[in-house]
Amino acid sequence: MRKIYxxxxxxxxxxxxxxxxxxxxxxxxxTITIWHWMTDxxxxxxxxxxxxxxxxxxxVNFELYAPSDAYSQKVxxxxxxxxxxxxxxxLAEKRDFSSFIKAGHVLDLTPHMDADSxxxxxxxxxxxxxxxxxxxxxKYGIEPGVYGVPIDVMAIQMLYNKGLFKKxxxxxxxxxxxxxxFVEIGKKIKAQNMQGMVSGWAEVWMIDCFANNYAFNIxxxxxxxxxxxxxxxxxxxxxxKVLGLFKEMQEAGLLATGVVTMVNxxxxxxxxxxxAVFAFNGSWCVNVYKxxxxxxxxxxxxxxxxxxxxxxxxWGGAGSSFMVNARxxxxxxxxxxxxxxxxxxQQAYLAETTNNLPANKESLSKVSExxxxxxxxxxxxxHPNVWGVSEFPAVIEAFDKGIQSIIIKEKTPEQIAAEVQKxxxxxxxxxx
Amino acid sequence: xxxxxxxxxxxxxxxAVLIFSIFYIIPFLWVFQLGMYEWDGIMPTKTFVGLGNxxxxxxxxxxxxxxxxxxxxxxxxALTFQNILAFLLAxxxxxxxxxxxxxxxxxxxxxxxxxxxxGLVWQWILDGxxxxxxxxxxxxxFPQFAHNWLSDPQTALTTVAIVHSWKGFGWGFLIFLAxxxxxxxxxxxxxxxxxxxxxxxxxxxxxxxMIPVTVLVxxxxxxGTMQAFVLIIAMTGGGPAYHTEVPVLRILASMRGxxxxxxxxxxxxxxxxxxxxISFIQYKFSSRARKI
Numbered sequence: 249m250r251k252i253y254x255x256x257x258x259x260x261x262x263x264x265x266x267x268x269x270x271x272x273x274x275x276x277x278x279t280i281t282i283w284h285w286m287t288d289x290x291x292x293x294x295x296x297x298x299x300x301x302x303x304x305x306x307x308v309n310f311e312l313y314a315p316s317d318a319y320s321q322k323v324x325x326x327x328x329x330x331x332x333x334x335x336x337x338x339l340a341e342k343r344d345f346s347s348f349i350k351a352g353h354v355l356d357l358t359p360h361m362d363a364d365s366x367x368x369x370x371x372x373x374x375x376x377x378x379x380x381x382x383x384x385x386x387k388y389g390i391e392p393g394v395y396g397v398p399i400d401v402m403a404i405q406m407l408y409n410k411g412l413f414k415k416x417x418x419x420x421x422x423x424x425x426x427x428x429x430f431v432e433i434g435k436k437i438k439a440q441n442m443q444g445m446v447s448g449w450a451e452v453w454m455i456d457c458f459a460n461n462y463a464f465n466i467x468x469x470x471x472x473x474x475x476x477x478x479x480x481x482x483x484x485x486x487x488x489k490v491l492g493l494f495k496e497m498q499e500a501g502l503l504a505t506g507v508v509t510m511v512n513x514x515x516x517x518x519x520x521x522x523x524a525v526f527a528f529n530g531s532w533c534v535n536v537y538k539x540x541x542x543x544x545x546x547x548x549x550x551x552x553x554x555x556x557x558x559x560x561x562x563w564g565g566a567g568s569s570f571m572v573n574a575r576x577x578x579x580x581x582x583x584x585x586x587x588x589x590x591x592x593x594q595q596a597y598l599a600e601t602t603n604n605l606p607a608n609k610e611s612l613s614k615v616s617e618x619x620x621x622x623x624x625x626x627x628x629x630x631h632p633n634v635w636g637v638s639e640f641p642a643v644i645e646a647f648d649k650g651i652q653s654i655i656i657k658e659k660t661p662e663q664i665a666a667e668v669q670k671x672x673x674x675x676x677x678x679x680x
Numbered sequence: 681x682x683x684x685x686x687x688x689x690x691x692x693x694x695x696a697v698l699i700f701s702i703f704y705i706i707p708f709l710w711v712f713q714l715g716m717y718e719w720d721g722i723m724p725t726k727t728f729v730g731l732g733n734x735x736x737x738x739x740x741x742x743x744x745x746x747x748x749x750x751x752x753x754x755x756x757x758a759l760t761f762q763n764i765l766a767f768l769l770a771x772x773x774x775x776x777x778x779x780x781x782x783x784x785x786x787x788x789x790x791x792x793x794x795x796x797x798x799g800l801v802w803q804w805i806l807d808g809x810x811x812x813x814x815x816x817x818x819x820x821x822f823p824q825f826a827h828n829w830l831s832d833p834q835t836a837l838t839t840v841a842i843v844h845s846w847k848g849f850g851w852g853f854l855i856f857l858a859x860x861x862x863x864x865x866x867x868x869x870x871x872x873x874x875x876x877x878x879x880x881x882x883x884x885x886x887x888x889x890m891i892p893v894t895v896l897v898x899x900x901x902x903x904g905t906m907q908a909f910v911l912i913i914a915m916t917g918g919g920p921a922y923h924t925e926v927p928v929l930r931i932l933a934s935m936r937g938x939x940x941x942x943x944x945x946x947x948x949x950x951x952x953x954x955x956x957x958i959s960f961i962q963y964k965f966s967s968r969a970r971k972i
Contacts, residue, residue, distance in 0.1 A: 317936065324721050344939050347722035443809060450917040506808040506831040508920040514803075523810065641938035653921040656833055674740070 278578040279307040280585055281333035283326075285319035286568060287312065288535060292601045296594055303588075306581055327353050334576040335586065337569060338396070342379075342633040346388035348571070349395055355572040358393035360583050368587055369394070375565030375626065376401045376607045379633040386636060396569040397586045398607040400598065403564030403622045403629055404457055404530040406445075406552075410545040412525045416440065423549035427493065430552040431500045437525055438501025445497070445526035446504045446519050448512025449655075452648035457563045458528055459651060461551050463490045464630065468558040476637045478676055482647070482669040483662075491661035493554060494654045502526070508652040520544055531564075531622040535603035548621035550628070564629030567607060640675040643668060715946035720939040733946035744947065747925040748954070754841040754926070755905040762845035763897060766852030771886075773853075774860040784857070791850035799914025802843045806830050806915075830916050833923045840924050844911055848904065852897045859893030860886070895966035899959060906955055927951045 284293070290312050297308035311333070313319040320339045326332045332353055338345050348354050361369040361377075369377065380396030382388065410420035416436045424430040437444045449455045463472050467486040474480045475487070497503050504510070504524050512529070519527035520540035527533070528551075537544050553560045570589075572582045588594060595608035599615050605622060606612065612623060632638070650664035659667075715733055717726035737744055769787055773780045790798070805812045808828030817826045829839045863886065871881045909928035912918065918925040918933075931951070934944035 320936065327722055340939070344720065344722060347720050347939075351722055351724050353722075450919050504809065506828050509831045509836070509916045511917065514807075518809070641940075645933070645937060649919075649921050652919055656831065656920045658833055658921065 277305050277307070278581055279309055280335065280578055280582050281309045281311060282335040282570070283311050283313060283319070283323065283333045284337055284568075284570075285312070285314050285316045285339065287314045288532075289598070289602050289604075292598055295601075296589065296597065299594075300585060300588060306585070308585060327351060330575065332573045332575070334573055334578045334582040335570050336573065338571060341638060343388065343638045345395070345633075346382070346386075346390050349382075349390050350388075352574055353571075354395045355574040355576075355579055355583070356391065356393045356395060357397065357572065357583065360587070361394045368590070371592070371609065372398060372590060372607050373401050373565065373609055373626070375629055375631075375634075376567055376569075378565060379631055380569050380571075381634075383636065396571045397590055398567050398569045399589060399595075400567035400602075400607050401565060401605040401626070402531045402567045403562055403605070403625060404454075404528070405562050405564075405622060405625060406549045407519065407527045407529060407533065407546050408549060409519065409522055409525055410547055411522060412442065416442070416525070420545075420547065423547060424552045427496075427552045427554040430502065431496060433525070434497065434500030434502035443504040443518065443524040444502040445507070445528060446510060446515035446524040447507060447528035448510060448515050449507050449652070450509045450511050452645065452652070454512065454528065455648045455651050456644060458551070459490055459494075459647070460632075461560060461562055462493055462554055463487070464561040465551075465553050465558055466490055466555045469561075469630070473635060473637055476635070476639045478672070482643075482672060483665045488661050488665050489554075491651065491654060491664055494651050495661055498655050498657070503655060508655050516540065519546075531605055531619065534616065534618055534622075538603060546618075548618065548625075550625055559628060561628050561630045562625060563631055564626065565631050565634070567605065640672065642675055643672045646671045711945045712949055714942050715949050717942040718940070719942040721935065721941035722939075726942065729942070733943045734950060736943070737947055737950050743922055743925065744927070744930055746922050747927050747930045750837055750924060751906045751908070751926045753837055754844055754908065755902055757838070757841035758845050758848060758901050758905040759898060761842070762849045763852050763894075763901060765845070766849040766897070767856050767890075767894075769849070770853050770856035770860055773857055787853045788850045790847050793847070795847065795910035796914045798843070798847050799911045803830065803915045806839060806843075831920050833920055836916060836920060836923045840912055840915055843915065844905065844908055847911060848901070851904075852901065855893060855897050855900075856890070859890050863889050892966070895962070899962055899966075902958060902962065903955060906951075906958075 282293075286293075290310065293310040297310055301307050313322050316339055319337075323332070323336055323338065326336075327348060338348055338354075345354075376398035377394060380398065381394050382390040382392055384392045386392070406423075408420075408423050413420040413423075416433065418433065418436075424433055434444055447454055447458070460472070463486075466489055467484075471480060471484075471486065475482065475484070481487075494503075504515075504518065507515075515524075515527060516529065516533060516536050517540060518524045519529070519533075520537045522541075522544070537546070550560050550562065570586055572579050572586065576582060590608055592608050592610040595606035595611035596614040598604065599606040599611055599619075603616060603619065605615060605619055612620075615623070646668045647664075650659065650668055653659040654661055654664060714726075716728060716730055718729050718733075719726040769783075773783050773787075777783075806829040808814065808831055811829070813829070814826040817823065827835060829835050867885050868881050871885060876884070906926075907928055909926055909932070912924055912926055912929065916924040918929045927947070928951075931944050931947045934940045934947055
């Protein structure tokens, strides 16, 4: 009996061995592995991978790791262990992105972008590409070039519920243009016991985004950059004015109850279900709202300007991006796949199925009407990753948490400005 | 012969020593080493800062100490409200009451639920706009008590602490119940024969014999509560402002938000050290209490 078992085991092992050998001979084309975090895009990616394999014979394996926090940690751990896949995304600020490049994990895509008179580069939105680009003389000490490929574009704007606008006696086609008009609407919202603006302000980066929009509007880009560089203190009257806007919004009844501990998913649910007049959210929300309430009637608007001195800008341009692992043995195939993925046809497919803005300019005709409203303001977008300087994380945290303190009426804008400046001075001293 | 025997003995303990060293000692030393560097977790190079990170934690990082205070407050609520509730329920279930097995099951449900799920459900119940609790309060004719429980700095931490206690009291209940069941029934019978009433039996028999169990529950409560964070992430994310920040959230913020892996390691070590000191003090107290 034991002999029969031993024989059976040997036979199985032999078959497995030869089976593997035969398989590896039959599929000598490489398999490209991609790590991503985009749960909503998984079916579309799988379909595109199938199409690519049918076309080229190269298998593309999209591996989903969600939520994005867990994904980020996985990528960092893989970078330390040099086990990154052929293609991956980096969900971090430019400073961390530069660390990945310095550590030799990210391939410089500039030669590919510039080949054929820059055919690939020219097909993509320049603002989307800019977040993956390092310019000459950048402060991170990175060789100038393009290190990532945007697969979509986003813009973070304000949205308003047209039905609730009518209830408030407002014209649903005329959203507020100035901060004063916005405040007046807030008073009406308060009088009717409705909820004003919802947003994921428990995730402080969204507060940062909103505050920076107004910082650019009130003091202009140069002054914001000079503040980050340490030339202008946060106690400057313009910064106090930016912080003061949150106090004004709170007092006018423009902010929904509990906005400071609200995660964006809750904010999206409230807005999609018609429980809030305004929302501050990214263009990805189109897909989210469609899933939650397909009949929702809403419009897209720029944050109402608080000053006429400088234009209002919004965060945007940067969507999701993919990087090629510089140590991958399949890097050439990986680059070719990304070129294919960002081609007009594939981008149009992604835009249609996932309701995200495409990174390829020629695919815009395929986007929905509401997404086109986001596109209209694309010229007014900016992103911290293209500013060329980064604020200390401790300062950003103190600033954003400080805004929460203003909203909950715990501290004044002046107090927060002083506290932020104190932390800025501490961080600068450490740097020296 | 003796050498062979000694060698044999060492060989027997070798696997345990190896596992302990690989999974505990080496990572601990590595974390300690990383705690003395400024490192973003990605770059191959690290900057040596000596004890600079520890100095910053102990003398400059006010938010860290606020988070320690918050964790201490939640622990205080857990030690009092949670453990008293657990003890009283265990006492009730130790008696011959109807459906006692059903109650045991019910009381043990919260601890086995996922913390994220519990956090999200409670966040929904306590929501200031459309929360179930406020809805009930309005419905029952107490609209004046409807409140923004999690966004108001006056109530956020206490609310989180109470939810944490609700989630955790089942463990204490189970241990207290096990402890109560080990007390010989003859002691109570003898006391009754001697004329002791229920309160005297409780005071002279139950309490002294439950001291070791109470100490164990207290140590577990302190260690468990000080390290709580999942529930808090799900309910408030540490906000509003820093009002529900706890040490583990600060460690995560250093790692994820600031990309300061070295500092996060130093925070982790400091926190571990503080917990060790607390446990040691408590152990000393409990030893003394046992002697009494």
